[in-house]
Amino acid sequence: MTENNHTPDLVEAEHHTVQDDPKVVTRRWILMGIGALLNGVVGIAVAVPVVRYILGPIRKKGAYNSWISLGSATQFPAGETRLATYENPFNRPWDGETAKVACWVRNIDGQKFQVFAVNCAHLGCPVRWFPQSSLFMCPCHGGAYYQDGSRASGPPERGLFEYDYKLVRGELHIDAGQMPTLANPASPNSPGEQSANGGLTVITNAPGGCGSCQKS
Amino acid sequence: MPEELNDKPADKSLKGKALEAYNWVEQRVQLQAPFEEAMLHPVPKSTASWWYVFGSAAATLLMLQIVTGILLALVYVPSGAEAWKSLQILNHDLPLGWFLRAMHGWGSNFMVAVVLIHMAQVFMFGAYKFPRELTWVVGVIMLLMTLGMAFTGQVLRFDQDSYWGLGIGASITSRIPIIGAPAVQLMLGGPIIAGATLTRFFALHVFVIPGLLLALTGLHIWMVVKLGINEWPMPGRRVNKKTYIREYHELTHKDGLPFMPGALWKDAVFSAAILLAVAVCAAIFGPYGPTGQPDPTIIQTVPKPDFFFLWLYAVLSYLPPALETPFLLTVPAVGIAILLALPFWAGEGEKSWHRRPVAVMVLALVAVSWGTFTHLATFTPWSPVMNAWSGANVPEKMTHNLSPVERQGAVILQSKQCRNCHALGGEGGQRGPALDDVATRLTEDQLIRQVVQGGGNMPAYGKSLTPSEVTALVKFLDTMHPANQPAATDASRAAVAANTPAAVPAPAAQAEPAPAKAQ
Numbered sequence: 247m248t249e250n251n252h253t254p255d256l257v258e259a260e261h262h263t264v265q266d267d268p269k270v271v272t273r274r275w276i277l278m279g280i281g282a283l284l285n286g287v288v289g290i291a292v293a294v295p296v297v298r299y300i301l302g303p304i305r306k307k308g309a310y311n312s313w314i315s316l317g318s319a320t321q322f323p324a325g326e327t328r329l330a331t332y333e334n335p336f337n338r339p340w341d342g343e344t345a346k347v348a349c350w351v352r353n354i355d356g357q358k359f360q361v362f363a364v365n366c367a368h369l370g371c372p373v374r375w376f377p378q379s380s381l382f383m384c385p386c387h388g389g390a391y392y393q394d395g396s397r398a399s400g401p402p403e404r405g406l407f408e409y410d411y412k413l414v415r416g417e418l419h420i421d422a423g424q425m426p427t428l429a430n431p432a433s434p435n436s437p438g439e440q441s442a443n444g445g446l447t448v449i450t451n452a453p454g455g456c457g458s459c460q461k462s
Numbered sequence: 463m464p465e466e467l468n469d470k471p472a473d474k475s476l477k478g479k480a481l482e483a484y485n486w487v488e489q490r491v492q493l494q495a496p497f498e499e500a501m502l503h504p505v506p507k508s509t510a511s512w513w514y515v516f517g518s519a520a521a522t523l524l525m526l527q528i529v530t531g532i533l534l535a536l537v538y539v540p541s542g543a544e545a546w547k548s549l550q551i552l553n554h555d556l557p558l559g560w561f562l563r564a565m566h567g568w569g570s571n572f573m574v575a576v577v578l579i580h581m582a583q584v585f586m587f588g589a590y591k592f593p594r595e596l597t598w599v600v601g602v603i604m605l606l607m608t609l610g611m612a613f614t615g616q617v618l619r620f621d622q623d624s625y626w627g628l629g630i631g632a633s634i635t636s637r638i639p640i641i642g643a644p645a646v647q648l649m650l651g652g653p654i655i656a657g658a659t660l661t662r663f664f665a666l667h668v669f670v671i672p673g674l675l676l677a678l679t680g681l682h683i684w685m686v687v688k689l690g691i692n693e694w695p696m697p698g699r700r701v702n703k704k705t706y707i708r709e710y711h712e713l714t715h716k717d718g719l720p721f722m723p724g725a726l727w728k729d730a731v732f733s734a735a736i737l738l739a740v741a742v743c744a745a746i747f748g749p750y751g752p753t754g755q756p757d758p759t760i761i762q763t764v765p766k767p768d769f770f771f772l773w774l775y776a777v778l779s780y781l782p783p784a785l786e787t788p789f790l791l792t793v794p795a796v797g798i799a800i801l802l803a804l805p806f807w808a809g810e811g812e813k814s815w816h817r818r819p820v821a822v823m824v825l826a827l828v829a830v831s832w833g834t835f836t837h838l839a840t841f842t843p844w845s846p847v848m849n850a851w852s853g854a855n856v857p858e859k860m861t862h863n864l865s866p867v868e869r870q871g872a873v874i875l876q877s878k879q880c881r882n883c884h885a886l887g888g889e890g891g892q893r894g895p896a897l898d899d900v901a902t903r904l905t906e907d908q909l910i911r912q913v914v915q916g917g918g919n920m921p922a923y924g925k926s927l928t929p930s931e932v933t934a935l936v937k938f939l940d941t942m943h944p945a946n947q948p949a950a951t952d953a954s955r956a957a958v959a960a961n962t963p964a965a966v967p968a969p970a971a972q973a974e975p976a977p978a979k980a981q
Contacts, residue, residue, distance in 0.1 A: 303651045303658070304644040310653035331759040334654050341657040342543025343757040344625070364761055369778065370629030372761035374848060379878040380926035385764040386630075387779040388844050388883070388893045390921045398921030403783045424653030427633050429642030 308434035310336050310423040316351065316361075319418040324356035327375050327393065329364075335423055349409065350375055350382070351418065352393065359418060362395050363407040363426040370427065373406065382406060407432035500687045501726070504718035506710075508694030510725040513587070515732035516580035517686070521679060522733040523573040526740065527611075528672065530566040538618070540664035542657030542756075545620040549752045564744030570612055572740050574770050577608050582825060585804075588813030589692035591701045595805035597685040600678050602801045607675045609770065614667035616768045620660055621752035626765030628655045637787045655758070690714060691725070695813035702810060764848065772839035773832050779844040843892035846882040850890040857887035864941060871938025874931050878923065894920055901942045901949035908950075909936045 316330045330351045337345035350373075352360040362382070364372045371386035381398060382391040389400035396405040407426035410433040412419050426432040488494050537556065539548040552559035581601065584590060590598035613631075617624050628650070635649050636642045651658030693713055719725070750768070754760060767775050781789055815822050847854075856872050864872070875881070875897075883893040890896075895903075904912065913932055916922035927935065943949045 301644075301648065303647045305647065305653075307643065329759075329761070334656070336653050338542070338652075338657045340541040340543050342541070343755065343759075344542045344654075344656040346757065346759050347654065348759040348761055364758075365629060365633075368633070370633040371626055371765055372758075372763065374761060376851075376879045378851075378926075379880075379921075379923065381879065381921055383846050383848065383879070383882065385845060385848050386626075386775075388846050388919075390846075392921065392925065399916060399919050401779065401781070401783050401786065403786075425629065425632060425646070425650065425655060427636030427642070427646055429636035429638075429646060 307430075311421050311434055312423055313412070313414075313419045314422050315414075316349075316418045316420060319353075319359070319413055319416055322351045322353040322359070322418065324353050327352040327377065329375070330361075332420075332422070347422070348372070349420070349422070350406075352395075359411050359413075360395060361409040361411050361418075361420045363409065363432045365407065365426055366402060367397075367404045367406060367428070368400070368402040370425070403428075409433050501722040502720045503687065503690075504714040505691045505721045505725055506693040506713045507717050507719050507724075509691040510719065510728065511694065512728055512732070513583055514691065514725065515729050516576050516583055518729035519733050519736045520573060520576045520580055521683070523569055523576060523736065523740070524675065524679060526569045526737060527566065527573060528676075530562055530569060531668070531672075533562050534566055535668065540618070540661055542620070542660050545618070545660060546752055546755050549619065549621075553749060553752075560749050561744055563749035564747070565740060566615075567750040568740045568743040568747070570615055571769060572736060572743075574608055574612055576736065577605055581605060582829070584692075585821065585825060586815050587692055587695050588701070588818070590805040590808075591811070591813060592703050592706055592805075592809045594685070594689050594692065595809055597682060597689065598805045599802055600682050600685070602798070604675060604678050604682060606798070607671050607678070610671050611667060611675070612768065612770055614663045614671065617660070617663040618667055619750065619752050620756050622754040622756060622760070622763045623751065623765050623767070625655055625756040625758065626763065627767055628659060630765075630767070634790055637790055639791075691721070692813075695815070697812070697814040697816040699813070700811055701813060762848075764845070766839075766842075769836070773835035775842075776835040776839035779842075845891070846893055847891040848882060850881040851876060851879040854881055854886070854889035857889075860886065860942070864938070867934050868938045868941055871934035871936070874927070874935045875938060878927065878935075883920070897939065897942055899943050899947070901940050902944070902947050903950060904939075905950045905952040905955075906936055906940055907952055907955070909939050 312335050314332050314335060316332055322328050322330075328351050329348055331346055331348045333345050334347050348364045350362040350364060352362070354360060366373050366384040366386065366389045368384065368387055368389045371384050373382040373384045373389070373391065375382055380393040382393075382395075384390070384400070384402075387401050389402040390398040391402070391406050392398050394405075395408055397403075409420040409422050411421070421433040424430055534552065537548055537552050537559065539545055549563070552563055554560070584598065584601070617628060632646045632650055632655070636646045638645055647653065649659075650656075651662045690710055693710065699709075754763060766772070777789075778786065812818055856876055861869060861872050880897075881890040883891040885892055885896040886898060888896075900909070910932060912918075912920065913927065913935060914922060914924040916924075923932070940949055
C-alpha cells in the first residue's frame with residue numbers, strides 16, 4: 247500500500263499555466279469580476295421571490311380571522327360552559343384532525359355569551375373547565391381562571407383569550423382563525439368592539455358543534 | 463506520466479487483485495496521504511485518555527442518527543393527517559420498525575447527553591483557549607443545532623405532546639416584542655398548528671439542520687486535526703499566545719505518539735460501547751410514543767416536553783409572571799453570548815481546573831441546577847392533578863367521628879376540585895400545601911379568608927361556594943390536625959369571648975362550673 251503511495255499530483259506537478267503579462271491578467275480579472283457581479287444580480291433577483299415565499303405565512307393582523315359558526319346557540323344551555331369544536335377556515339387538505347379547533351362556550355344567561363380559547367394564556371396548554379368549582383384549570387403549570395375567563399391564580403399574566411361573538415339567526419358565530427397567543431389575541435379587536443369585524447365573511451364549518459353537549 | 467500509473471507487475475492472487483483495485487482508486491482520489499497525515503499526526507501522550515473520547519462518540523452518534531433517520535424516512539409521512547398513523551405502522555406493523563424508532567429516539571438522547579459531557583470536559587480542560595477558540599465557537603453552534611434537532615424531532619412525532627409542545631413554542635415566540643405575531647405565523651407556517659407546521663419542521667429536521675451540522679462537524683474535526691488535540695492541563699503551565707505553538711510542538715514531538723492507534727483505540731472502544739448502550743436502551747425501553755393522536759379537540763391531555771427540555775418546563779413554572787418574558791427573551795441570548803465570548807475573554811492563562819475555581823463552581827452550579835430542575839419537572843409538583851378530585855378519596859380515617867356538617871365539608875372538599883392542588887394522605891396535587899394538618903397552621907378565620915378570597919396561588923372560591931358550603935368546608939378543615947396537637951386558635955377570639963356581655967353574667971356563674979370541671 248505504502249509503496250504505491252507516491253502517485254503523481256497532476257495539479258502541482260509543474261506550473262505550465264500561461265504566464266500572462268499584467269495587462270492581459272487585468273482583462274481576465276475584469277471578466278472574472280463581471281462573472282461574479284452577474285451571479286450577484288441574478289442571485290438577488292432569485293432570492294427576493296424566495297424570501298417572499300418563506301415569509302408567505304405572515305399576514306396582517308386579523309387577516310386570518312373570519313366569522314365562524316359554532317352551530318345553533320340552543321346547544322349551549324344557559325348558565326353552563328361547554329366545549330365546542332370547529333374546523334379552522336384556513337386549512338390545507340393534508341391537515342387532518344389538526345384543522346380542528348376547540349373553544350369553551352359560556353352561556354351566561356341565555357342572552358349573553360362568552361367564548362374562550364382553550365389555550366392557556368401562559369404557554370398555550372389546553373385548559374379544562376370544572377363546573378363544580380366554576381374554574382378553568384391548566385394541566386401544565388397550574389394556571390386557573392374564573393368562569394368569566396379572568397385570571398384566578400398561577401403563572402398566566404392575563405385572563406383567557408376571548409373570541410368576539412355574535413348571534414346570527416339563532417346561530418353562534420365567533421371571530422376566530424388563528425391560534426391565540428399574547429401577540430395574537432383570539433380576536434384582533436378588543437372585546438366590546440364586536441361590530442368591527444362585521445364585514446368578514448361567515449363560514450359555516452362546525453361539523454362537531456358543541457362537543458360536550460348531550461345530543462337530544 | 464501515464465506509464466508511471468501502471469508500472470507494477472501483475473499479481474494474480476486475490477490479495478494482489480484487491481491491492482491492485484485499491485491502488486487504481488487511490489491513484490485517482492489521492493486521499494491516502496491526507497488521511498494518513500490526519501491519523502498519524504503526533505498528539506501529546508496525555509491525550510490518549512478516557513476523558514478524550516466524548517467528541518468522537520458524539521460524531522458516531524450523529525452517524526447513527528443519520529442512518530436511522532434515513533431508514534425511518536422510508537416510511538414516515540410528513541403530513542398532518544398521516545404522520546401519526548405512519549408512526550403507528552412503524553411501531554406495530556413493520557418488522558423491527560419499533561426498534562429503528564427506538565434507536566433514533568435513544569440515539570437522540572445519548573447524543574445530546576454526550577455533546578453536553580464533551581462540552582463540559584472541554585470547558586474543564588481549558589481546551590477552548592488559544593489557538594482553539596474557533597473550534598469552541600463552532601462547537602457551541604453545533605450544540606445549539608443538536609438541541610434544535612432534538613426539538614424538531616419531537617415535533618415530527620406529531621402526537622399530543624408534540625402538538626401542545628408546539629403551542630408552548632408559539633406562546634414563547636409570541637412574547638418577542640414587535641415581531642412576536644409574525645414570528646409565530648412564520649414558525650407555524652400559518653395561523654394554527656397544522657400540516658404546514660409539520661412540513662416546515664420536517665424540512666428543518668431532515669435537510670437544513672443536519673446539512674449544517676454535518677458541514678460544521680467536518681470543520682470542527684478539521685480544526686481538531688490541524689490545531690492538535692488539547693494537552694492534559696497541568697497546574698502552572700499557562701497558555702501564552704507567543705509561546706504556546708512552540709510549546710505544543712515540543713510536547714508532541716518529545717513526549718507524543720501518533721493519534722492512531724495510541725489514542726484512537728479508546729475512541730473506538732467508547733463509541734462501540736455507546737452504540738451498544740443505545741441499542742440496549744432501545745431494545746429494553748422501546749420507542750418514544752407516539753402518545754395520543756394530535757387532535758386539538760381532545761383536551762384531556764397533560765403535555766410534557768422531552769427529557770432535555772424538562773428543565774425549561776420547570777423554570778417556566780417557578781418564575782414570577784412578571785419575570786417570565788424578560789427571562790425567556792434575554793437569558794438564552796445572554797447564555798449563548800457568554801459561551802461564544804468565553805474563548806476570547808479567557809483565551810490565555812491557566813488550563814488546569816486546580817487553578818480555575820470559578821470555572822469549577824460555575825460548571826457545578828449549572829449541572830446541579832439542571833439536575834434539580836429536571837428532577838422537579840419529572841414530578842411536576844406545580845401541576846394540578848386533574849383527576850385527583852374524582853380519583854383520590856378523602857382517607858377514611860379522616861372522616862371518623864365527624865359531625866354531619868364536618869362530613870358535608872369533606873364532600874365539598876372532594877367535589878370542588880380542592881384535591882387537584884391539595885394532597886390528603888399523600889394523594890392529590892402538590893400545587894398547594896397538603897391539608898393533613900392544615901388546622902394547626904390556620905385558624906378558623908384564616909381558613910375562611912383563604913377559601914373565600916384565595917391568594918398565594920389559590921383561586922378565590924367566594925363566588926362558587928355558598929356561605930353554608932364555606933362553613934361546612936372550614937368546619938371539616940378545622941378537624942385536620944394530629945390528635946396530640948390542637949387546632950390553631952385565634953388568641954383575640956378567646957379575649958373577645960371572655961369579654962362579651964353574654965360571658966359577663968357574673969363571677970358567680972363562672973365560679974360555679976369551675977369546681978364541676980375539676981371533679
